[in-house]
Amino acid sequence: MKIFQDYKSILQPFLEQYLEEKKKEFSHVNTWADDSFTRLQQFVVQGKMVRGGLVQFAHAMVRENNEDTLKIAAAIELLHSSLLIHDDIIDRDRLRRGSASLFAQYRDLAEQTGKNDTLHYGNSMAICVGDLCYLLAYDLLADISERYRRTVIIFFSSEISKTVFAQMQDIDLGYRNTCTEEDIINIYRFKTARYTFSLPLMLGGILAGQSERIITQLEELGETLGILFQIKDDELGLFADQTKLGKPVGNDIKEGKKTLLWYYLMQAVTEEEKKKLNVIFGNNNVPKKDIEYVRNMIKEKNVSEKIYCKIRALAEESRTLISGLSISETNKQILCDLVEYNCNRSY
Amino acid sequence: MKIFQDYKSILQPFLEQYLEEKKKEFSHVNTWADDSFTRLQQFVVQGKMVRGGLVQFAHAMVRENNEDTLKIAAAIELLHSSLLIHDDIIDRDRLRRGSASLFAQYRDLAEQTGKNDTLHYGNSMAICVGDLCYLLAYDLLADISERYRRTVIIFFSSEISKTVFAQMQDIDLGYRNTCTEEDIINIYRFKTARYTFSLPLMLGGILAGQSERIITQLEELGETLGILFQIKDDELGLFADQTKLGKPVGNDIKEGKKTLLWYYLMQAVTEEEKKKLNVIFGNNNVPKKDIEYVRNMIKEKNVSEKIYCKIRALAEESRTLISGLSISETNKQILCDLVEYNCNRSY
Numbered sequence: 001m002k003i004f005q006d007y008k009s010i011l012q013p014f015l016e017q018y019l020e021e022k023k024k025e026f027s028h029v030n031t032w033a034d035d036s037f038t039r040l041q042q043f044v045v046q047g048k049m050v051r052g053g054l055v056q057f058a059h060a061m062v063r064e065n066n067e068d069t070l071k072i073a074a075a076i077e078l079l080h081s082s083l084l085i086h087d088d089i090i091d092r093d094r095l096r097r098g099s100a101s102l103f104a105q106y107r108d109l110a111e112q113t114g115k116n117d118t119l120h121y122g123n124s125m126a127i128c129v130g131d132l133c134y135l136l137a138y139d140l141l142a143d144i145s146e147r148y149r150r151t152v153i154i155f156f157s158s159e160i161s162k163t164v165f166a167q168m169q170d171i172d173l174g175y176r177n178t179c180t181e182e183d184i185i186n187i188y189r190f191k192t193a194r195y196t197f198s199l200p201l202m203l204g205g206i207l208a209g210q211s212e213r214i215i216t217q218l219e220e221l222g223e224t225l226g227i228l229f230q231i232k233d234d235e236l237g238l239f240a241d242q243t244k245l246g247k248p249v250g251n252d253i254k255e256g257k258k259t260l261l262w263y264y265l266m267q268a269v270t271e272e273e274k275k276k277l278n279v280i281f282g283n284n285n286v287p288k289k290d291i292e293y294v295r296n297m298i299k300e301k302n303v304s305e306k307i308y309c310k311i312r313a314l315a316e317e318s319r320t321l322i323s324g325l326s327i328s329e330t331n332k333q334i335l336c337d338l339v340e341y342n343c344n345r346s347y
Numbered sequence: 348m349k350i351f352q353d354y355k356s357i358l359q360p361f362l363e364q365y366l367e368e369k370k371k372e373f374s375h376v377n378t379w380a381d382d383s384f385t386r387l388q389q390f391v392v393q394g395k396m397v398r399g400g401l402v403q404f405a406h407a408m409v410r411e412n413n414e415d416t417l418k419i420a421a422a423i424e425l426l427h428s429s430l431l432i433h434d435d436i437i438d439r440d441r442l443r444r445g446s447a448s449l450f451a452q453y454r455d456l457a458e459q460t461g462k463n464d465t466l467h468y469g470n471s472m473a474i475c476v477g478d479l480c481y482l483l484a485y486d487l488l489a490d491i492s493e494r495y496r497r498t499v500i501i502f503f504s505s506e507i508s509k510t511v512f513a514q515m516q517d518i519d520l521g522y523r524n525t526c527t528e529e530d531i532i533n534i535y536r537f538k539t540a541r542y543t544f545s546l547p548l549m550l551g552g553i554l555a556g557q558s559e560r561i562i563t564q565l566e567e568l569g570e571t572l573g574i575l576f577q578i579k580d581d582e583l584g585l586f587a588d589q590t591k592l593g594k595p596v597g598n599d600i601k602e603g604k605k606t607l608l609w610y611y612l613m614q615a616v617t618e619e620e621k622k623k624l625n626v627i628f629g630n631n632n633v634p635k636k637d638i639e640y641v642r643n644m645i646k647e648k649n650v651s652e653k654i655y656c657k658i659r660a661l662a663e664e665s666r667t668l669i670s671g672l673s674i675s676e677t678n679k680q681i682l683c684d685l686v687e688y689n690c691n692r693s694y
Contacts, residue, residue, distance in 0.1 A: 026508060029537050032515035033508075086478065090471040115522045117631070124437040124518045127474060131433065132511045134481045135504040142500035149496060153489035157482040161373060161380075164479045168379035171471045175462045190376050284464070 001341050003334055007053035007073075012045050014070045015077060019044070022136065036129050039105060044081050046097035046246075051200045052077045058204020058218065061331045068144040072152065072203050075140040079160060082133035083167075083195075089123050089130075090171060091255050092284070098246035102126040152203060159199045166191035173258040177278055184258055185227060192233075193226020194219075214326060221321040221335070228314040229342045234259040235307060236347065238295060244347040250291035256282025261298060261307060268301035315339050348688050350681055354400035354420075359392050361417045362424060366391070369483065383476050386452060391428050393444035393593075398547045399424045405551020405565065408678050415491045419499065419550050422487040426507060429480035430514075430542075436470050436477075437518060438602050439631070445593035449473040499550060506546045513538035520605040524625055531605055532574060539580075540573020541566075561673060568668040568682070575661040576689045581606040582654060583694065585642060591694040597638035603629025608645060608654060615648035662686050 023037035052073035059069045087093070088101035095101060100108060107122025115121055141153050170187050173179050201218040210218075234252060238261065242249045252259055262281065266274060277297070280290045298304055318339045322332050370384035399420035406416045434440070435448035442448060447455060454469025462468055488500050517534050520526050548565040557565075581599060585608065589596045599606055609628065613621060624644070627637045645651055665686045669679050 022508075025505075026512060029509050029512045030516045030533060032519070033512040036512065036515070082478070086474050090474060092467075110522065116629075117522075120439075121518065121522060123470070125515055127433050127437065127477075128511050128515045128518070130474075130478075131429070131481065132508055134478065135508050135511070138485045139501055139504040139508075142497050142504070146493060146497075150489050150493070153500070154486055157486040157489070158372075161369075161479055161482050162376050164475050164482070165373060165376045165380040165383065168383070168472055168475045169377045171468065171475070172379070175457065175464075175468060186377060282463075 001337060003057065003337075004048065004050055004053040007056040008049040010065075011049055011052045011056065011070060011073050011077070015044055015074045016041060018074060018136075018140070022139075036132055039102065039129065040081065040133070042099070043085075043097070043102065044077060046099065047077065047080070049073075049077055051080055051196055054197065054200035055204045055207075057334065058201045059207045061204070061327055062208035062210060068148065068207055069204070071140045071144050072207065073200075075137040075156070076200055076203070078133045078137040078140070079156075079195075082130045082137070083160075083163065085126050085130035085133065087167070089126055090167070091251060093247055093251055095242075095247045098243075102129055148207060151206060155203070155206070156199070159195055162190045163195045170257070174256045174282065176256075176258070179258045179263075181260070181263055184260055184263055187258070188227045188230040188260075189223055192230045193223045196222075196229065197226040198222025217321065217325055221318060221325070224314055224318045224321060225339065225342060228311055228318065228339070231260055231307060231311055231314070232342055232345065234261050235304075236345070238291075238298070240347055246347065250286070250288075250294075253281055253291055253294055254284055254286045260310065261303060264303045264306045265294070265298055265301060268303055269297065273297070311343055315343050348684060350404065350684075351395065351397055351400040354403040355396040357412075358396055358399045358403065358417060358420050358424070362391055362421045363388060365421060365483075365487070369486075383479055386449065386476065387428065387480070389446070390432075390444070390449065391424060393446065394424065394427070396420075396424055398427055398543055401544065401547035402551045402554075404678075404681065405548045406554045408551070408674050409555035409557060415495065415554055416551070418487045418491050419554065420547075422484040422503070423547055423550070425480045425484040425487070426503075426542075429477045429484070430507075430510065432473050432477035432480065434514070436473055437514070438598060440594055440598055442589075442594045445590075449476055495554060498553060502550070502553070503546070506542055509537045510542045517604070521603045521629065523603075523605075526605050526610075528607070528610055531607055531610055534605070535574045535577040535607075536570055539577045540570045543569075543576065544573040545569025564668065564672055568665060568672070571661055571665045571668060572686065572689060575658055575665065575686070578607055578654060578658055578661070579689055579692065581608050582651075583692070585638075585645070587694055593694065597633070597635075597641075600628055600638055600641055601631055601633045607657065608650060611650045611653045612641070612645055612648060615650055616644065620644070658690055662690050 019037050019041050023034060026033035055073040055076060056065050056069055059065055084096060085102045088096055089103045093101055094104045103122040103126035105122070106125035107118045110118035110121040138153065141156060142149065144152060166187050169183070170191055173183060173187070198219045199222070201222045202215050205215045205218050236245060237247070237252050238250060240249060252262075266277065269277065277294070280286060280294060283290070319336060322335045322339070325332065366384050366388050370381060373380035402420040402423060403412050403416055406412050431443060432449045435443055436450045440448055441451045450469040450473035452469070453472035454465045457465035457468040485500065488503060489496065491499060513534050513536075516530070517538055520530060520534070545566045546569070548569045549562050552562045552565050583592060584594070584599050585597060587596060613624065616624065624641070627633060627641060630637070666683060669682045669686070672679065
């Protein structure tokens with residue numbers, strides 16, 4: 001979306017300059033400070049910066065963006081980087097944003113220098129860089145205007161704590177063969193939707209001095225948009241072009257992720273097929289032909305149609321929520337475009 | 348030390364109540380919120396709370412402790428928990444504070460419920476709980492008086508970032524066979540000393556409104572005390588009673604940690620012995636007899652004597668720094684007792 005590209009073009013140089021300053025600040029500690037910031041300077045800017053853009057957009061609905069907007073937007077992008085870096089360790093995702101994920105970068109470094117136990121080295125280093133991003137995010141938040149500082153930091157901590165608990169639920173379900181549709185939607189809500197859409201929209205709203213009623217409406221819209229986003233994300237994770245997607249296709253199968261696709265598929269298959277699928281899902285060395293088998297089953301059993309139906313329903317719900325917002329027609333249109341984008345994006 | 352036990356007796360109920368409140372706040376997300384807080388309620392209070400105690404002490408040197416002191420002290424203990432939880436994953440330390448470390452708790456849980464790949468499950472869950480502790484620490488810091496909020500949070504983030512870079516250096520050196528004494532002291536300074544002693548002393552000093560000169564003196568004292576503390580810690584890690592220590596003896600050998608003990612030992616041995624030691628250090632399955640061999644070598648080659656010499660020198664340096672502080676004689680005595688404690692502790 002053009003508007004988010006525009007917001008990114010403002011946020012990116014701000015983040016780059018911040019990371020460059022921090023790189024200098026910590027260069028006296030050791031060479032790993034420099035190493036971390038160099039990697040982050042690449043990693044952080046590779047994303048679409050939708051979360052940061054949403055802070056900028058929600059603030060701009062009422063007032064012109066200022067330094068506080070950029071600090072909060074940058075903090076949320078760094079926080080997002082923390083989550084991704086740790087998530088890639090957990091999900092053993094070697095690819096992210098078209099490049100090696102952080103743990104894979106350090107694992108490769110260990111291999112190049114002839115170390116043993118290279119995966120553990122990679123994971124350990126990436127745990128540290130993920131931790132660093134949390135610290136940087138709060139460093140930025142502490143620097144915003146006094147009137148918002150306490151509210152924003154406490155709110156931020158609270159929302160990301162929910163993300164962490166949902167991440168734990170997601171990990172645990174990956175090791176199980178059954179769960180309810182409610183469990184899955186609960187993970188979508190708390191692991192993705194709230195921090196990706198509700199949190200930035202609400203933070204922008206708080207900065208803009210929006211009423212409590214609008215903030216609550218933005219929260220609700222964020223959840224709906226975010227659940228839609230995640231369902232589409234799962235579908236792309238299985239059917240998209242890997243080069244465009246920037247991450248491995250079929251990884252959810254390998255990790256036994258309990259997605260809505262998985263749930264609807266399990267509902268649609270015979271007992272015999274279910275047994276076969278239970279062996280495929282969660283197999284860390286799943287062969288390509290098994291991923292192809294799952295893809296075909298999803299088409300054959302009309303699971304895709306059921307997913308599209310769910311996506312359309314959530315899109316409709318989002319549009320209803322948008323129409324009820326006391327914001328300008330132009331801003332309503334931008335939010336509706338965002339709904340469309342979430343439904344139709346190809347990466 | 349009696350005084351730190353007294354401070355702990357005030358801080359512990361505060362932390363327990365905080366964690367209990369948060370447990371309630373997040374119970375609507377899923378059962379993992381409850382699970383995390385229940386484990387943290389055990390984990391966090393098992394420590395000696397020296398870092399929290401130092402905040403309380405440094406503040407009390409000038410003014411009576413208040414809510415801010417407790418919030419900062421609690422935040423630093425939670426931050427310490429984050430670092431330990433992630434550190435135990437990195438160092439594969441199964442024991443901590445006399446109980447299973449967090450990753451080991453979750454690994455055991457996975458085993459009990461018949462899951463595969465239990466170590467990855469344990470590590471993944473513990474990454475999340477460590478992340479949670481960061482978020483909680485900042486939640487507490489955001490709630491202190493406005494006049495200190497920005498300074499304290501930015502200062503806190505900056506110091507813990509240094510800890511993270513030093514942790515990376517420590518990981519990397521664990522995979523190497525050589526390093527300088529300077530590298531080792533640099534890790535001691537930035538990975539342990541500054542966040543364990545300098546940071547709490549300085550934060551207490553900031554709260555108390557101490558002059559910049561005293562804050563800088565406390566920083567310097569913290570580094571010296573902390574390096575002493577770490578050298579003693581390494582020695583205990585190899586020679587202490589495991590039950591008293593609460594963590595596995597000889598783990599540094601297994602992980603190939605570049606400690607001062609290792610450095611002095613390598614300086615003292617023949618080329619042949621060095622070859623043998625290079626095989627022992629960093630062997631993840633090091634047998635007990637090899638740990639015993641290292642212990643005997645350390646005694647035989649008078650390495651312990653060299654370590655005691657270093658400890659005595661740092662203790663002397665600490666006492667000189669203490670005598671130069673513009674604080675009461677009673678407080679000087681407490682700090683001198685802390686020096687003695689660091690030299691002589693048995694766990």
